[in-house]
Amino acid sequence: MGKTQLAAWERDEVDSPELGNLLRLAAVLGIDATEACAAAGYDIAGALPTLQPYFRRKYPELPEAALKQITAITEKYGIDPNHAGPRPGEDEQ
Numbered sequence: 001m002g003k004t005q006l007a008a009w010e011r012d013e014v015d016s017p018e019l020g021n022l023l024r025l026a027a028v029l030g031i032d033a034t035e036a037c038a039a040a041g042y043d044i045a046g047a048l049p050t051l052q053p054y055f056r057r058k059y060p061e062l063p064e065a066a067l068k069q070i071t072a073i074t075e076k077y078g079i080d081p082n083h084a085g086p087r088p089g090e091d092e093q
Contacts, residue, residue, distance in 0.1 A: 001025065016041065050082045 026036035
C-alpha cells in the first residue's frame with residue numbers, strides 16, 4: 001500500500017478499501033482486524049474461524065490440552081466453541 005492510497009483513505013476519498021490493504025494496515029497499527037473490517041463496511045462475521053482453528057493459527061505453540069481447556073471453559077459458560085462470530089447482541093452498540 002502506497003502513501004497516495006493511504007492519504008486517500010485519510011481524506012475519506014475511498015468508498016470501499018481493498019480488504020487485503022485494510023487487513024495489512026490494521027496489523028501494522030495494532031488494530032483488531034474484525035473491528036477495522038466492520039468500520040469499513042465489510043461483514044466478515046461468517047468468515048471468522050471457529051475457536052480451535054483460530055487458536056491453532058494464532059497461537060501455534062499452544063498444546064492440544066490447552067485448546068481442550070479453552071473449549072471446556074467456553075462450553076461451561078454457554079458459548080458454542082464451533083460458532084464463528086459474535087453472540088446475539090454482542091456486537092450491538
